Amino acid sequence: MTTISVNNINSVFCKQVKDILKNTQVLVLFAVYPVIAYVMSTSMRTEGIFFASIFGTMHAVFTPLMATASIIAEEKEKNTLRVLILANVKPLEYLLSIGSFVFILTNISSFLFAWLAGFCGAEYICFVLVMMLGSICSMILGAALGVSSRNQMSATAAAMPLAMVFSFLPMLASFNETIKSVSRFTFSQQISNLLKSPAVNTFTAEPFIIIGGNLLIIALLFLFVFRKKGLDG
Amino acid sequence: MGTAIEMTSVSKDFGSKSVLKDVSLSINHGEIFGLLGPSGAGKTTLLKILTGQIPPTNGKTYLFGTDSQKRNSEIFSSIGMVLDNSGLYPRLNCYDNLLLFARIFGVDKKRIHEVLHEVILTEDARTSVSRLSKGMVQRLALARAILHKPKLLFLDEPTSGLDPHTSGEIHNLIRQLRQEGTTVFLTTHNMEEAAKLCDHVALLNEGRIVEYGVPEEICRKYNSQNIITIFYGDKTEVTFPNDILSAEKIAACFKEGKVAAIHSSEPNLETVFITVTGRTLI
Numbered sequence: 001m002t003t004i005s006v007n008n009i010n011s012v013f014c015k016q017v018k019d020i021l022k023n024t025q026v027l028v029l030f031a032v033y034p035v036i037a038y039v040m041s042t043s044m045r046t047e048g049i050f051f052a053s054i055f056g057t058m059h060a061v062f063t064p065l066m067a068t069a070s071i072i073a074e075e076k077e078k079n080t081l082r083v084l085i086l087a088n089v090k091p092l093e094y095l096l097s098i099g100s101f102v103f104i105l106t107n108i109s110s111f112l113f114a115w116l117a118g119f120c121g122a123e124y125i126c127f128v129l130v131m132m133l134g135s136i137c138s139m140i141l142g143a144a145l146g147v148s149s150r151n152q153m154s155a156t157a158a159a160m161p162l163a164m165v166f167s168f169l170p171m172l173a174s175f176n177e178t179i180k181s182v183s184r185f186t187f188s189q190q191i192s193n194l195l196k197s198p199a200v201n202t203f204t205a206e207p208f209i210i211i212g213g214n215l216l217i218i219a220l221l222f223l224f225v226f227r228k229k230g231l232d233g
Numbered sequence: 234m235g236t237a238i239e240m241t242s243v244s245k246d247f248g249s250k251s252v253l254k255d256v257s258l259s260i261n262h263g264e265i266f267g268l269l270g271p272s273g274a275g276k277t278t279l280l281k282i283l284t285g286q287i288p289p290t291n292g293k294t295y296l297f298g299t300d301s302q303k304r305n306s307e308i309f310s311s312i313g314m315v316l317d318n319s320g321l322y323p324r325l326n327c328y329d330n331l332l333l334f335a336r337i338f339g340v341d342k343k344r345i346h347e348v349l350h351e352v353i354l355t356e357d358a359r360t361s362v363s364r365l366s367k368g369m370v371q372r373l374a375l376a377r378a379i380l381h382k383p384k385l386l387f388l389d390e391p392t393s394g395l396d397p398h399t400s401g402e403i404h405n406l407i408r409q410l411r412q413e414g415t416t417v418f419l420t421t422h423n424m425e426e427a428a429k430l431c432d433h434v435a436l437l438n439e440g441r442i443v444e445y446g447v448p449e450e451i452c453r454k455y456n457s458q459n460i461i462t463i464f465y466g467d468k469t470e471v472t473f474p475n476d477i478l479s480a481e482k483i484a485a486c487f488k489e490g491k492v493a494a495i496h497s498s499e500p501n502l503e504t505v506f507i508t509v510t511g512r513t514l515i
Binding site: 007008010011012014015018019022023078079080082083084086087088089 | 316322377
Protein backbone atom coordinates (compact mmCIF):
# COMPACT_ATOMS: atom_id res chain seq x y z
CA MET A 1 0.00 0.00 0.00
CA THR A 2 1.31 3.44 -0.94
CA THR A 3 1.63 5.77 2.01
CA ILE A 4 1.58 9.49 1.49
CA SER A 5 4.06 11.60 3.44
CA VAL A 6 2.57 14.88 4.60
CA ASN A 7 6.11 16.00 5.43
CA ASN A 8 7.19 15.56 1.78
CA ILE A 9 4.12 17.42 0.50
CA ASN A 10 4.75 20.23 2.97
CA SER A 11 8.47 20.40 2.12
CA VAL A 12 7.86 20.74 -1.62
CA PHE A 13 5.05 23.23 -0.95
CA CYS A 14 7.35 25.44 1.16
CA LYS A 15 10.03 25.25 -1.52
CA GLN A 16 7.46 26.30 -4.11
CA VAL A 17 6.41 29.32 -2.04
CA LYS A 18 10.04 30.51 -1.85
CA ASP A 19 10.61 29.79 -5.52
CA ILE A 20 7.53 31.67 -6.74
CA LEU A 21 8.63 34.84 -4.97
CA LYS A 22 11.67 34.87 -7.25
CA ASN A 23 9.84 33.71 -10.36
CA THR A 24 8.25 36.88 -11.73
CA GLN A 25 7.06 35.08 -14.88
CA VAL A 26 4.69 32.84 -12.93
CA LEU A 27 3.97 35.39 -10.23
CA VAL A 28 2.63 37.84 -12.82
CA LEU A 29 0.39 35.08 -14.15
CA PHE A 30 -1.42 34.90 -10.81
CA ALA A 31 -1.79 38.67 -10.52
CA VAL A 32 -2.74 39.73 -14.05
CA TYR A 33 -6.50 38.95 -14.13
CA PRO A 34 -7.27 40.10 -10.57
CA VAL A 35 -5.45 43.39 -11.27
CA ILE A 36 -7.23 43.91 -14.62
CA ALA A 37 -10.60 43.10 -13.05
CA TYR A 38 -9.95 45.48 -10.17
CA VAL A 39 -8.81 48.33 -12.43
CA MET A 40 -11.68 47.84 -14.90
CA SER A 41 -14.43 47.60 -12.29
CA THR A 42 -13.18 50.58 -10.30
CA SER A 43 -12.53 52.79 -13.33
CA MET A 44 -15.62 51.97 -15.42
CA ARG A 45 -19.19 52.51 -14.35
CA THR A 46 -20.31 48.99 -15.02
CA GLU A 47 -21.76 46.49 -12.58
CA GLY A 48 -18.92 44.69 -10.80
CA ILE A 49 -20.41 41.30 -11.64
CA PHE A 50 -19.74 41.84 -15.36
CA PHE A 51 -15.96 42.10 -14.99
CA ALA A 52 -15.81 39.71 -12.06
CA SER A 53 -17.44 36.90 -14.05
CA ILE A 54 -15.44 37.54 -17.25
CA PHE A 55 -12.03 37.89 -15.60
CA GLY A 56 -12.89 35.43 -12.86
CA THR A 57 -13.50 32.76 -15.53
CA MET A 58 -10.29 33.69 -17.31
CA HIS A 59 -8.39 33.57 -14.03
CA ALA A 60 -9.84 30.23 -12.95
CA VAL A 61 -9.21 28.65 -16.36
CA PHE A 62 -6.08 30.28 -17.77
CA THR A 63 -3.88 30.73 -14.69
CA PRO A 64 -3.88 27.23 -13.13
CA LEU A 65 -3.46 25.60 -16.53
CA MET A 66 -0.44 27.70 -17.46
CA ALA A 67 1.11 27.71 -13.99
CA THR A 68 0.83 23.95 -13.39
CA ALA A 69 2.15 23.07 -16.84
CA SER A 70 5.01 25.55 -16.48
CA ILE A 71 6.07 24.48 -12.97
CA ILE A 72 6.06 20.74 -13.73
CA ALA A 73 7.81 21.15 -17.08
CA GLU A 74 10.49 23.40 -15.57
CA GLU A 75 11.20 20.87 -12.83
CA LYS A 76 11.51 18.16 -15.47
CA GLU A 77 13.78 20.29 -17.62
CA LYS A 78 16.09 21.30 -14.76
CA ASN A 79 16.25 17.72 -13.43
CA THR A 80 15.04 18.89 -10.02
CA LEU A 81 12.02 16.61 -10.25
CA ARG A 82 14.24 13.57 -10.75
CA VAL A 83 16.28 14.56 -7.69
CA LEU A 84 13.08 14.85 -5.65
CA ILE A 85 11.87 11.44 -6.82
CA LEU A 86 15.28 9.98 -5.96
CA ALA A 87 14.93 11.51 -2.49
CA ASN A 88 11.81 9.37 -2.01
CA VAL A 89 9.23 12.03 -2.86
CA LYS A 90 6.51 10.02 -4.56
CA PRO A 91 4.96 11.36 -7.78
CA LEU A 92 1.59 11.67 -6.06
CA GLU A 93 3.14 13.66 -3.19
CA TYR A 94 4.80 16.00 -5.67
CA LEU A 95 1.60 16.49 -7.65
CA LEU A 96 -0.39 17.11 -4.47
CA SER A 97 2.06 19.74 -3.27
CA ILE A 98 2.22 21.56 -6.61
CA GLY A 99 -1.53 21.17 -7.05
CA SER A 100 -2.33 22.55 -3.61
CA PHE A 101 0.10 25.42 -4.16
CA VAL A 102 -1.46 26.44 -7.49
CA PHE A 103 -4.95 25.89 -6.10
CA ILE A 104 -4.37 28.13 -3.06
CA LEU A 105 -2.61 30.85 -5.02
CA THR A 106 -5.32 30.89 -7.70
CA ASN A 107 -8.18 30.94 -5.27
CA ILE A 108 -6.86 33.65 -2.99
CA SER A 109 -7.98 35.94 -5.81
CA SER A 110 -11.41 34.28 -5.92
CA PHE A 111 -12.29 36.23 -2.81
CA LEU A 112 -11.29 39.46 -4.57
CA PHE A 113 -13.42 38.61 -7.63
CA ALA A 114 -16.42 37.77 -5.40
CA TRP A 115 -15.94 41.06 -3.55
CA LEU A 116 -15.68 42.99 -6.84
CA ALA A 117 -18.93 41.37 -8.00
CA GLY A 118 -20.57 42.65 -4.84
CA PHE A 119 -21.67 39.25 -3.62
CA CYS A 120 -22.16 38.42 0.01
CA GLY A 121 -23.29 35.49 2.10
CA ALA A 122 -24.23 32.29 0.23
CA GLU A 123 -23.62 33.86 -3.18
CA TYR A 124 -20.13 34.86 -2.13
CA ILE A 125 -19.34 31.32 -1.03
CA CYS A 126 -20.90 29.80 -4.18
CA PHE A 127 -18.87 32.16 -6.38
CA VAL A 128 -15.63 31.11 -4.68
CA LEU A 129 -16.57 27.40 -4.83
CA VAL A 130 -17.37 27.63 -8.55
CA MET A 131 -14.01 29.30 -9.19
CA MET A 132 -12.35 26.52 -7.21
CA LEU A 133 -14.12 23.92 -9.34
CA GLY A 134 -12.93 25.61 -12.53
CA SER A 135 -9.37 25.86 -11.27
CA ILE A 136 -9.31 22.12 -10.43
CA CYS A 137 -10.32 21.18 -14.03
CA SER A 138 -7.76 23.58 -15.40
CA MET A 139 -5.01 22.44 -13.05
CA ILE A 140 -5.36 18.77 -14.01
CA LEU A 141 -5.25 19.73 -17.69
CA GLY A 142 -2.11 21.78 -16.99
CA ALA A 143 -0.57 18.85 -15.11
CA ALA A 144 -1.20 16.58 -18.12
CA LEU A 145 0.55 19.08 -20.39
CA GLY A 146 3.44 19.55 -17.94
CA VAL A 147 3.97 15.80 -17.62
CA SER A 148 3.85 15.27 -21.39
CA SER A 149 6.31 18.10 -22.17
CA ARG A 150 10.08 17.75 -22.32
CA ASN A 151 10.78 21.31 -21.22
CA GLN A 152 9.17 24.54 -20.11
CA MET A 153 9.15 26.04 -23.57
CA SER A 154 7.28 23.14 -25.14
CA ALA A 155 4.87 23.10 -22.18
CA THR A 156 4.12 26.80 -22.63
CA ALA A 157 3.75 26.34 -26.39
CA ALA A 158 1.19 23.58 -25.83
CA ALA A 159 -0.60 25.17 -22.88
CA MET A 160 -0.96 28.71 -24.22
CA PRO A 161 -3.38 28.04 -27.12
CA LEU A 162 -5.40 25.61 -25.02
CA ALA A 163 -5.63 28.06 -22.13
CA MET A 164 -6.58 30.87 -24.52
CA VAL A 165 -9.33 28.82 -26.15
CA PHE A 166 -10.85 27.66 -22.87
CA SER A 167 -10.62 31.04 -21.15
CA PHE A 168 -11.82 33.19 -24.05
CA LEU A 169 -14.52 30.84 -25.31
CA PRO A 170 -17.20 32.11 -22.89
CA MET A 171 -16.58 35.71 -23.96
CA LEU A 172 -16.56 34.85 -27.68
CA ALA A 173 -19.72 32.78 -27.21
CA SER A 174 -21.59 35.88 -26.15
CA PHE A 175 -21.00 37.35 -29.64
CA ASN A 176 -21.55 34.28 -31.79
CA GLU A 177 -24.30 31.67 -31.65
CA THR A 178 -22.26 28.94 -33.37
CA ILE A 179 -19.45 29.32 -30.84
CA LYS A 180 -22.05 29.37 -28.09
CA SER A 181 -23.51 26.05 -29.21
CA VAL A 182 -20.06 24.46 -29.03
CA SER A 183 -18.78 26.19 -25.93
CA ARG A 184 -21.73 25.08 -23.81
CA PHE A 185 -20.04 21.66 -23.66
CA THR A 186 -16.87 23.07 -22.14
CA PHE A 187 -16.25 23.46 -18.43
CA SER A 188 -15.10 27.05 -18.90
CA GLN A 189 -18.45 28.10 -20.40
CA GLN A 190 -20.33 26.44 -17.57
CA ILE A 191 -18.03 28.03 -14.98
CA SER A 192 -18.67 31.41 -16.61
CA ASN A 193 -22.45 30.84 -16.54
CA LEU A 194 -22.36 29.81 -12.89
CA LEU A 195 -20.21 32.79 -11.91
CA LYS A 196 -22.77 35.18 -13.40
CA SER A 197 -25.46 34.02 -10.99
CA PRO A 198 -23.90 32.05 -8.19
CA ALA A 199 -27.10 31.42 -6.20
CA VAL A 200 -27.79 27.88 -5.03
CA ASN A 201 -31.53 28.16 -5.76
CA THR A 202 -30.86 29.00 -9.43
CA PHE A 203 -28.39 26.16 -10.00
CA THR A 204 -29.50 23.33 -12.29
CA ALA A 205 -27.91 19.92 -12.76
CA GLU A 206 -26.82 20.53 -16.37
CA PRO A 207 -23.72 22.69 -15.74
CA PHE A 208 -22.46 20.31 -13.09
CA ILE A 209 -22.99 17.30 -15.36
CA ILE A 210 -21.03 19.03 -18.12
CA ILE A 211 -18.26 20.12 -15.73
CA GLY A 212 -18.17 16.60 -14.25
CA GLY A 213 -17.91 15.12 -17.77
CA ASN A 214 -15.10 17.54 -18.65
CA LEU A 215 -13.34 16.72 -15.39
CA LEU A 216 -13.59 13.00 -16.10
CA ILE A 217 -12.16 13.38 -19.62
CA ILE A 218 -9.33 15.61 -18.33
CA ALA A 219 -8.56 13.18 -15.50
CA LEU A 220 -8.45 10.24 -17.93
CA LEU A 221 -6.17 12.25 -20.23
CA PHE A 222 -3.88 12.99 -17.30
CA LEU A 223 -3.80 9.34 -16.24
CA PHE A 224 -3.01 8.27 -19.80
CA VAL A 225 -0.14 10.76 -20.10
CA PHE A 226 1.14 9.99 -16.60
CA ARG A 227 1.20 6.23 -17.22
CA LYS A 228 2.89 6.69 -20.57
CA LYS A 229 5.49 9.29 -19.62
CA GLY A 230 5.81 9.12 -15.83
CA LEU A 231 6.80 12.12 -13.81
CA ASP A 232 10.56 11.91 -14.23
CA GLY A 233 10.53 10.42 -17.71
CA MET B 234 33.75 -5.91 4.93
CA GLY B 235 30.44 -6.86 3.23
CA THR B 236 28.96 -5.94 -0.11
CA ALA B 237 27.35 -2.57 -0.74
CA ILE B 238 26.46 -3.14 -4.39
CA GLU B 239 25.91 -6.41 -6.18
CA MET B 240 24.85 -6.81 -9.79
CA THR B 241 24.49 -10.03 -11.67
CA SER B 242 24.23 -10.42 -15.45
CA VAL B 243 22.69 -7.00 -15.95
CA SER B 244 21.74 -6.10 -19.50
CA LYS B 245 19.74 -3.21 -20.87
CA ASP B 246 18.23 -2.81 -24.31
CA PHE B 247 16.65 0.34 -25.71
CA GLY B 248 14.63 -0.97 -28.63
CA SER B 249 17.05 -2.92 -30.79
CA LYS B 250 20.08 -1.21 -29.26
CA SER B 251 21.84 -3.12 -26.53
CA VAL B 252 23.41 -0.63 -24.12
CA LEU B 253 24.55 -3.00 -21.35
CA LYS B 254 25.58 -6.61 -21.89
CA ASP B 255 25.83 -9.10 -19.07
CA VAL B 256 27.42 -6.81 -16.48
CA SER B 257 28.28 -8.41 -13.16
CA LEU B 258 30.06 -6.56 -10.37
CA SER B 259 30.42 -6.56 -6.64
CA ILE B 260 31.46 -3.47 -4.67
CA ASN B 261 32.52 -3.60 -1.05
CA HIS B 262 31.49 -1.31 1.79
CA GLY B 263 33.70 1.71 2.31
CA GLU B 264 35.51 1.66 -1.01
CA ILE B 265 35.67 4.13 -3.87
CA PHE B 266 34.69 2.33 -7.04
CA GLY B 267 35.13 3.87 -10.46
CA LEU B 268 33.18 2.88 -13.52
CA LEU B 269 35.23 4.09 -16.44
CA GLY B 270 34.46 4.37 -20.07
CA PRO B 271 34.01 6.76 -22.94
CA SER B 272 30.80 8.71 -23.54
CA GLY B 273 28.06 6.33 -24.62
CA ALA B 274 29.67 3.27 -23.00
CA GLY B 275 26.63 2.73 -20.75
CA LYS B 276 27.91 4.23 -17.48
CA THR B 277 24.93 6.48 -16.79
CA THR B 278 22.51 3.73 -17.82
CA LEU B 279 24.09 1.38 -15.27
CA LEU B 280 23.91 4.08 -12.63
CA LYS B 281 20.24 4.66 -13.41
CA ILE B 282 19.53 0.93 -13.09
CA LEU B 283 21.36 0.78 -9.77
CA THR B 284 19.39 3.69 -8.39
CA GLY B 285 16.10 2.24 -9.57
CA GLN B 286 15.41 4.98 -12.12
CA ILE B 287 15.07 2.47 -14.95
CA PRO B 288 14.68 -1.31 -14.83
CA PRO B 289 17.24 -3.65 -16.39
CA THR B 290 16.14 -5.80 -19.33
CA ASN B 291 17.78 -8.77 -17.62
CA GLY B 292 19.70 -9.38 -14.42
CA LYS B 293 19.46 -8.21 -10.85
CA THR B 294 20.94 -5.32 -8.89
CA TYR B 295 21.16 -5.14 -5.12
CA LEU B 296 22.00 -2.31 -2.78
CA PHE B 297 22.90 -3.55 0.71
CA GLY B 298 21.27 -6.86 -0.16
CA THR B 299 17.95 -5.30 -1.22
CA ASP B 300 16.73 -5.39 -4.82
CA SER B 301 17.39 -1.83 -6.02
CA GLN B 302 14.32 -1.92 -8.24
CA LYS B 303 12.12 -2.24 -5.16
CA ARG B 304 12.66 1.32 -4.10
CA ASN B 305 11.84 1.61 -0.43
CA SER B 306 12.43 4.43 2.01
CA GLU B 307 15.27 2.51 3.68
CA ILE B 308 17.23 2.39 0.43
CA PHE B 309 16.45 6.02 -0.36
CA SER B 310 17.71 7.20 3.00
CA SER B 311 20.93 5.22 2.67
CA ILE B 312 21.97 6.57 -0.72
CA GLY B 313 22.99 9.98 -1.98
CA MET B 314 23.42 11.05 -5.57
CA VAL B 315 25.09 13.65 -7.72
CA LEU B 316 23.65 13.43 -11.21
CA ASP B 317 25.20 14.54 -14.48
CA ASN B 318 22.93 17.60 -14.20
CA SER B 319 23.05 19.22 -10.75
CA GLY B 320 19.26 19.23 -10.26
CA LEU B 321 19.43 22.28 -8.02
CA TYR B 322 16.81 25.02 -7.94
CA PRO B 323 18.49 27.96 -9.70
CA ARG B 324 16.33 30.71 -8.15
CA LEU B 325 16.77 29.43 -4.59
CA ASN B 326 19.91 30.10 -2.59
CA CYS B 327 22.29 27.39 -1.39
CA TYR B 328 20.73 27.20 2.06
CA ASP B 329 17.16 26.89 0.77
CA ASN B 330 18.17 24.20 -1.70
CA LEU B 331 19.57 22.17 1.18
CA LEU B 332 16.69 23.06 3.49
CA LEU B 333 14.22 21.33 1.14
CA PHE B 334 16.13 18.06 1.36
CA ALA B 335 16.81 18.45 5.07
CA ARG B 336 13.04 18.59 5.55
CA ILE B 337 12.43 15.60 3.27
CA PHE B 338 15.05 13.48 5.03
CA GLY B 339 14.14 14.76 8.47
CA VAL B 340 17.65 16.14 9.03
CA ASP B 341 18.38 18.81 11.65
CA LYS B 342 18.96 22.28 10.23
CA LYS B 343 22.38 22.41 11.95
CA ARG B 344 23.53 19.77 9.49
CA ILE B 345 22.94 22.24 6.61
CA HIS B 346 25.60 24.54 8.06
CA GLU B 347 27.89 21.56 8.61
CA VAL B 348 27.75 20.40 4.99
CA LEU B 349 28.03 23.96 3.67
CA HIS B 350 31.21 24.24 5.74
CA GLU B 351 32.47 20.89 4.42
CA VAL B 352 32.06 21.99 0.81
CA ILE B 353 33.45 25.47 1.56
CA LEU B 354 30.23 27.30 0.73
CA THR B 355 29.42 28.84 4.10
CA GLU B 356 29.98 32.37 2.84
CA ASP B 357 27.75 31.74 -0.17
CA ALA B 358 24.88 30.20 1.79
CA ARG B 359 22.52 33.01 0.79
CA THR B 360 23.67 33.24 -2.83
CA SER B 361 21.26 32.07 -5.52
CA VAL B 362 22.39 28.94 -7.33
CA SER B 363 22.07 30.79 -10.63
CA ARG B 364 24.90 33.08 -9.51
CA LEU B 365 27.32 30.30 -8.51
CA SER B 366 30.24 29.10 -10.62
CA LYS B 367 30.12 25.59 -12.09
CA GLY B 368 32.52 24.30 -9.45
CA MET B 369 30.43 25.78 -6.64
CA VAL B 370 27.28 24.24 -8.11
CA GLN B 371 29.00 20.87 -8.19
CA ARG B 372 30.11 21.27 -4.57
CA LEU B 373 26.58 22.23 -3.57
CA ALA B 374 25.20 19.18 -5.37
CA LEU B 375 27.66 17.08 -3.38
CA ALA B 376 26.56 18.82 -0.18
CA ARG B 377 22.96 17.92 -0.96
CA ALA B 378 23.95 14.31 -1.64
CA ILE B 379 25.74 13.91 1.72
CA LEU B 380 23.26 15.96 3.75
CA HIS B 381 21.57 12.88 5.24
CA LYS B 382 24.88 11.03 5.74
CA PRO B 383 24.22 8.27 3.22
CA LYS B 384 26.07 4.97 3.38
CA LEU B 385 26.41 4.90 -0.40
CA LEU B 386 27.11 7.79 -2.72
CA PHE B 387 26.60 7.74 -6.49
CA LEU B 388 28.54 10.36 -8.42
CA ASP B 389 27.97 10.71 -12.15
CA GLU B 390 30.97 12.47 -13.73
CA PRO B 391 31.55 14.56 -10.57
CA THR B 392 34.36 16.68 -12.01
CA SER B 393 33.32 16.87 -15.65
CA GLY B 394 34.12 20.32 -17.04
CA LEU B 395 35.78 21.57 -13.86
CA ASP B 396 39.22 23.17 -13.61
CA PRO B 397 42.02 21.15 -11.92
CA HIS B 398 41.84 23.15 -8.68
CA THR B 399 38.09 22.62 -8.24
CA SER B 400 38.43 18.97 -9.28
CA GLY B 401 41.08 18.61 -6.58
CA GLU B 402 38.69 20.03 -3.97
CA ILE B 403 36.00 17.54 -5.03
CA HIS B 404 38.56 14.70 -4.85
CA ASN B 405 39.50 15.70 -1.31
CA LEU B 406 35.84 15.66 -0.31
CA ILE B 407 35.37 12.21 -1.82
CA ARG B 408 38.45 10.89 0.03
CA GLN B 409 37.16 12.40 3.26
CA LEU B 410 33.82 10.64 2.75
CA ARG B 411 35.58 7.32 2.24
CA GLN B 412 37.47 7.87 5.51
CA GLU B 413 34.11 8.37 7.20
CA GLY B 414 33.01 4.95 5.88
CA THR B 415 30.91 6.00 2.89
CA THR B 416 30.97 3.74 -0.16
CA VAL B 417 31.43 5.81 -3.31
CA PHE B 418 30.39 4.69 -6.79
CA LEU B 419 31.58 7.14 -9.40
CA THR B 420 31.40 7.17 -13.16
CA THR B 421 34.01 9.03 -15.12
CA HIS B 422 35.85 9.09 -18.39
CA ASN B 423 38.81 10.72 -16.67
CA MET B 424 41.27 7.85 -16.16
CA GLU B 425 43.72 9.96 -14.19
CA GLU B 426 41.00 10.84 -11.71
CA ALA B 427 40.06 7.18 -11.37
CA ALA B 428 43.65 6.08 -10.83
CA LYS B 429 44.12 8.70 -8.11
CA LEU B 430 40.86 8.13 -6.28
CA CYS B 431 39.54 4.62 -6.75
CA ASP B 432 40.22 1.43 -4.81
CA HIS B 433 38.76 -0.60 -7.67
CA VAL B 434 37.80 0.30 -11.22
CA ALA B 435 35.91 -1.38 -14.01
CA LEU B 436 36.47 -0.43 -17.62
CA LEU B 437 33.21 -0.37 -19.55
CA ASN B 438 33.24 -0.47 -23.32
CA GLU B 439 30.17 -0.80 -25.54
CA GLY B 440 28.14 -2.10 -22.60
CA ARG B 441 30.62 -4.74 -21.44
CA ILE B 442 33.07 -4.79 -18.54
CA VAL B 443 36.38 -5.35 -20.29
CA GLU B 444 38.63 -5.05 -17.24
CA TYR B 445 38.19 -4.94 -13.48
CA GLY B 446 40.54 -4.56 -10.55
CA VAL B 447 42.80 -2.30 -8.52
CA PRO B 448 44.10 0.48 -10.84
CA GLU B 449 47.79 -0.23 -10.14
CA GLU B 450 47.32 -3.96 -10.68
CA ILE B 451 45.52 -3.40 -13.97
CA CYS B 452 48.37 -1.17 -15.13
CA ARG B 453 50.95 -3.77 -14.07
CA LYS B 454 49.01 -6.48 -15.89
CA TYR B 455 49.34 -4.62 -19.17
CA ASN B 456 52.99 -3.75 -18.66
CA SER B 457 54.21 -5.69 -21.69
CA GLN B 458 57.66 -4.04 -21.85
CA ASN B 459 58.27 -4.39 -18.11
CA ILE B 460 61.36 -2.18 -18.09
CA ILE B 461 62.76 0.57 -15.88
CA THR B 462 64.30 3.64 -17.46
CA ILE B 463 66.77 5.87 -15.66
CA PHE B 464 67.21 9.41 -16.90
CA TYR B 465 70.45 11.26 -16.16
CA GLY B 466 70.85 14.96 -15.72
CA ASP B 467 72.69 15.19 -19.06
CA LYS B 468 69.52 13.89 -20.78
CA THR B 469 70.96 10.43 -21.48
CA GLU B 470 68.97 7.38 -20.38
CA VAL B 471 69.55 3.73 -19.52
CA THR B 472 66.92 0.95 -19.49
CA PHE B 473 66.89 -2.19 -17.37
CA PRO B 474 64.53 -5.17 -17.25
CA ASN B 475 62.15 -4.81 -14.32
CA ASP B 476 63.43 -7.78 -12.30
CA ILE B 477 65.50 -8.55 -9.22
CA LEU B 478 68.67 -8.93 -11.24
CA SER B 479 68.57 -5.24 -12.18
CA ALA B 480 68.40 -4.06 -8.58
CA GLU B 481 72.13 -3.78 -8.08
CA LYS B 482 72.70 -2.04 -11.41
CA ILE B 483 69.97 0.50 -10.63
CA ALA B 484 71.44 1.07 -7.16
CA ALA B 485 74.83 1.67 -8.78
CA CYS B 486 73.33 4.32 -11.04
CA PHE B 487 71.98 6.13 -8.00
CA LYS B 488 75.36 5.95 -6.29
CA GLU B 489 76.81 7.91 -9.20
CA GLY B 490 74.55 10.76 -8.07
CA LYS B 491 73.57 11.83 -11.58
CA VAL B 492 70.06 10.35 -11.76
CA ALA B 493 67.43 12.92 -12.64
CA ALA B 494 64.39 10.62 -12.85
CA ILE B 495 63.36 6.99 -12.83
CA HIS B 496 60.36 5.66 -14.74
CA SER B 497 58.80 2.25 -14.95
CA SER B 498 57.13 1.22 -18.21
CA GLU B 499 53.69 0.54 -16.66
CA PRO B 500 50.98 2.02 -18.84
CA ASN B 501 48.39 4.35 -17.37
CA LEU B 502 44.71 3.38 -17.33
CA GLU B 503 44.06 5.30 -20.52
CA THR B 504 46.69 3.31 -22.39
CA VAL B 505 45.25 0.11 -20.92
CA PHE B 506 41.81 1.09 -22.14
CA ILE B 507 43.11 1.76 -25.64
CA THR B 508 45.01 -1.55 -25.58
CA VAL B 509 41.95 -3.49 -24.48
CA THR B 510 39.33 -1.83 -26.67
CA GLY B 511 41.26 -0.31 -29.52
CA ARG B 512 39.46 2.99 -29.00
CA THR B 513 40.13 6.27 -27.26
CA LEU B 514 38.19 7.72 -24.34
CA ILE B 515 36.65 10.77 -25.91
